[in-house]
Amino acid sequence: MADFEVPELKETLEIPKYVDGAMAHSSPYIAKAEFQEDLGFPGELVENWQQVALDKMTDLRTRYRSFQVFLDICVKCGACTDKCHYYIGTSDPKNMPVARQDLLRKVYRRYFTFAGKYFPKLVGAVDLTKDVLDEWYSYYHQCSQCRRCSVFCPYGIDTAEISMAAREILDSVGVGQKYCNEILGKVFKIGNNLGLPQPALADTLEGLEEEVEDDTGVPVKFPLDQKGAEILLVTPSADFFAEPHVDGLIGYAKVFHEAGASWTMSSYASEAGNFGMFIGSYETMQRAALRIRKAAIDLGVKRIVFGECGHAWRVAYAFLNTLAGPFDFLDPRYPVPQHICEYTYDLIQQGKLKFDKSENDHMTLTFHDSCNVARATRMGDKPGGQLDIPRAVIKAVCNNYVDMPVDTIGESTFCCGGGGGLLTDDLMEIRVKGALPRMQALKTATDEGGVTHMAAICAICKSQFTKVIPYYGFTMDQIVSVHQLVSEAIILTGAPGDDEPDSDNEDSSDNE
Amino acid sequence: MSALSVSYAILFYLATAILVGGLFYKIRQYWRTPAPLKIATTPAPVTQTGVVLRMAREVVLFASLFKSNKWIWIFGWMFHVALLLILLRHFRYFVDNTSLIWFWVPLIQPFGKYAAFAMLAGLGGLWARRVLVDRVRYISSPSDHLILALLLSIAGSGLLMKFVSHTDIVAVKAFFSGLMTFSFQPLPNDPILLVHLGLVATLMIIFPVSKLLHAPGMFFSPTRNQIDNPREKRHLAPWAAELEAEKAK
Numbered sequence: 001m002a003d004f005e006v007p008e009l010k011e012t013l014e015i016p017k018y019v020d021g022a023m024a025h026s027s028p029y030i031a032k033a034e035f036q037e038d039l040g041f042p043g044e045l046v047e048n049w050q051q052v053a054l055d056k057m058t059d060l061r062t063r064y065r066s067f068q069v070f071l072d073i074c075v076k077c078g079a080c081t082d083k084c085h086y087y088i089g090t091s092d093p094k095n096m097p098v099a100r101q102d103l104l105r106k107v108y109r110r111y112f113t114f115a116g117k118y119f120p121k122l123v124g125a126v127d128l129t130k131d132v133l134d135e136w137y138s139y140y141h142q143c144s145q146c147r148r149c150s151v152f153c154p155y156g157i158d159t160a161e162i163s164m165a166a167r168e169i170l171d172s173v174g175v176g177q178k179y180c181n182e183i184l185g186k187v188f189k190i191g192n193n194l195g196l197p198q199p200a201l202a203d204t205l206e207g208l209e210e211e212v213e214d215d216t217g218v219p220v221k222f223p224l225d226q227k228g229a230e231i232l233l234v235t236p237s238a239d240f241f242a243e244p245h246v247d248g249l250i251g252y253a254k255v256f257h258e259a260g261a262s263w264t265m266s267s268y269a270s271e272a273g274n275f276g277m278f279i280g281s282y283e284t285m286q287r288a289a290l291r292i293r294k295a296a297i298d299l300g301v302k303r304i305v306f307g308e309c310g311h312a313w314r315v316a317y318a319f320l321n322t323l324a325g326p327f328d329f330l331d332p333r334y335p336v337p338q339h340i341c342e343y344t345y346d347l348i349q350q351g352k353l354k355f356d357k358s359e360n361d362h363m364t365l366t367f368h369d370s371c372n373v374a375r376a377t378r379m380g381d382k383p384g385g386q387l388d389i390p391r392a393v394i395k396a397v398c399n400n401y402v403d404m405p406v407d408t409i410g411e412s413t414f415c416c417g418g419g420g421g422l423l424t425d426d427l428m429e430i431r432v433k434g435a436l437p438r439m440q441a442l443k444t445a446t447d448e449g450g451v452t453h454m455a456a457i458c459a460i461c462k463s464q465f466t467k468v469i470p471y472y473g474f475t476m477d478q479i480v481s482v483h484q485l486v487s488e489a490i491i492l493t494g495a496p497g498d499d500e501p502d503s504d505n506e507d508s509s510d511n512e
Numbered sequence: 513m514s515a516l517s518v519s520y521a522i523l524f525y526l527a528t529a530i531l532v533g534g535l536f537y538k539i540r541q542y543w544r545t546p547a548p549l550k551i552a553t554t555p556a557p558v559t560q561t562g563v564v565l566r567m568a569r570e571v572v573l574f575a576s577l578f579k580s581n582k583w584i585w586i587f588g589w590m591f592h593v594a595l596l597l598i599l600l601r602h603f604r605y606f607v608d609n610t611s612l613i614w615f616w617v618p619l620i621q622p623f624g625k626y627a628a629f630a631m632l633a634g635l636g637g638l639w640a641r642r643v644l645v646d647r648v649r650y651i652s653s654p655s656d657h658l659i660l661a662l663l664l665s666i667a668g669s670g671l672l673m674k675f676v677s678h679t680d681i682v683a684v685k686a687f688f689s690g691l692m693t694f695s696f697q698p699l700p701n702d703p704i705l706l707v708h709l710g711l712v713a714t715l716m717i718i719f720p721v722s723k724l725l726h727a728p729g730m731f732f733s734p735t736r737n738q739i740d741n742p743r744e745k746r747h748l749a750p751w752a753a754e755l756e757a758e759k760a761k
Contacts, residue, residue, distance in 0.1 A: 017646055063751055065545040066734045072538070073729035076656050077588065078641065078648035079580040093650045102651065114721040115655070123722075124653035147735075150553045152580035154570065154588075155726055156735035158551065282548060282752070318550045318742045325746045335743045375553055378740055383555035383562075411555060 004429045006471045007089055007436045009443050015082040018093035023086075023433075027138045028426050031176035038185045039284055042174035049173040050128050054111055056172040057104075057165075061112075063282075066161040071108045073155050074098060080149040080157075085414045086142050089433035094139045097149035097159040103136055104166050137175055140166040142430050144422055145278065145311075146371035146415035163420070164280025171279055179424035180275045187288055192237035192271035198225075201267050204240050212250055218492040220257045222249075222265070225299065229264035231256070232296050234272045234316075234337070235307025236459035244481045245462055248308050251483025254490050255344050258353055263305075269295035272312035273459065277319075278421035289315065289323040302330055304337040308481060310370035310458030311419060313339055317377040341457060342379045344486060345389045348396050355489040357399050363453045364400040365485070366445045367391055368438065368465075369413035370458035387411075390457055390482055397489035402449035408441035416456075418464030432468050439472040455482050517687070517699045520709060524691055527716035534720025535728060542732040548749035556740035563739050570736060583641065591634025591663075597627035598670070605685045606692065625674060631667045635660055659722065662711055669708035679705045 033043025046052055061068045080097040082088070087095040094100060102124070109116030109125035116125030126132060143163040150158035170176065186195040196204070205222035212220045223229060233256075239249040256263045269291040276285025296304055304327075306316045316337045321327065327336040335342075347353050369387060379385040387410050395401050408414050417434030445451040456462050456479060466476040557563045569575040574592075577585045601624020604617050639660045642652050673679045680700045690697035699705075718724065731737065748756075 018650055062545060063548065065542060065547040065732060066551060068545050069542055069729050069732045073723065073726040075723045075726050076651050077584050078645060078651065079577055079584055081647035081651065083580070093647065096647060096651065098651050121654065123655045147553060150735050152576060154574055154577040154580070155730040156553055156576065156733040158553065158735050161551070321742055321746045322549060322748060322752070376551070378554055383558060383740065386554065
């Protein structure tokens, strides 16, 4: 099945002894010159790349407190060494968070600290050579920026910040990653990561309307570019056709329909994901975020709601106001933006949605906390809402729910293995191996709790899992969207024969 | 005044200048460097009071480390608390015993005295991990071992003076009081004391150019010191505001 060894699921998760260089060969394709230049980066490795890289490092050190402080304060205590899913899955010591940081830190020390300038051997400082640059390219593309290390670091050092800085330095010398930078090109040229133009999108949504109406007898709408709508839904473009993403999109539409909301999507901003974060570029991230502001203004909406997408929710929740705010033209009664789970949860609280939970009785669910949702965002008013609200939504529509082991969920959740710009076929080995801890936890929940399906609220998690779980003996249809569950259970009031509640029940049971 | 006393006087002035100046420089650098984005590790407090409590849990109890690894936590916490007690005990060399603030100094003495053993045990445990755990060995540089050796030697030489070979502490106090008031007094010519003080001065000198910067630095860690309120309040770094103003032109 694979040209590498797939890790074996055992009884419990084991921390491996390290194997030097185990993943040294892993390196994603390099972006072509045209895609680099579109983003304002050099097309290929520049001649004076050492100087450019060091200058960029200084630039970032003076612009990002996190970068400067994190480079200085690590004491090498070792607390993070067994926390990264890529280390656990690959045994490569450079996938330990501290060692990954050190790839950059040892160069920082060599050129910018007293100890590294005069006593390099003593503090492990090294010159910036081509080998070091190649190592950066390899290992900073073996980090999904999931922030698990930052939870466990006594000083909160976040390797994601270092990885983002490293990728920005790499871009600045002309060595960008093909996957991320090509996708950013599509977002700016066409409007979404998948490069779906407006007519294709309109066609897809029309097809979904027909499908849902055939299925339920209710004309649930999937509006696009509708001026004057109240709510703008921004969702990852995978929601338009990938499985199980699209079932989630159908769920959002049914919820909006039941709430009687006027809503729309935008073809101009038909992508929630913001790959600018992955490459660490504030400017690129801002350029992508401003599309959403422009779409909101052009369409004259009053609220912005984001679909199920992990990194998108981080940029939306934590950065959007900074990058593209202020949003004083929107309805001040609602947070900007809102997560679709917050939206659905509020309606459930108000008793505006009716469910037949037995529609999901054939499944026992568990929930995979997406790394960036769990550790970089919030939902609702209270800390931890991002963990409680999706679970509350699932429990409102499903009878059977079991959590995975407590040290693998919530703030300690393991990344799916494909986040942060690694969701590309040329990185399949690291993706499969990085999924090990989550797969181990799923196995435990399967063995002990009878779990049959795992719900997720992130486009990357869903794509990654459907691709890698067969390697571990599961099947791809075991991954579901949270709003897919909502979609299955929701009782649509506009259904034919609505005045006769009996026939409504028959109707929904027919769908099985 | 012997040449030795003079050189130790100069050494301590120099070490103090480097420690204070170096820390001032680094803290100013951390202070002035903006954090352009909200990156608190969540779930995070949504109020300023909450952030103060979170930071206090980290600084006093090493809360994240406790979640992370019980062995490192036990050894690390033991070492740091012991170090604090020992530092407080050493105030007797710098506080005039007729002054108003003297009252607590005698109270702390017995704690500080035995804390030295806890400090040795904590450092020993941390060093053992650095050698025995393959992952921690891999990430260790020579400097990581040397700092442990330095701290252990400081604790060891201090213990020797307390429990084996006493030194003239009245004269030591006179020496340091003299340094503070510029009325110089001789330092006892006692080898263990000289080693102890020499190592302490070394520690002071390397503090602002080493990983010991974690002490001031952790207060500036954005993942721990930010309020989780990006939707409620717009967060904008000065350079980002400039970028925005340029675009608006």
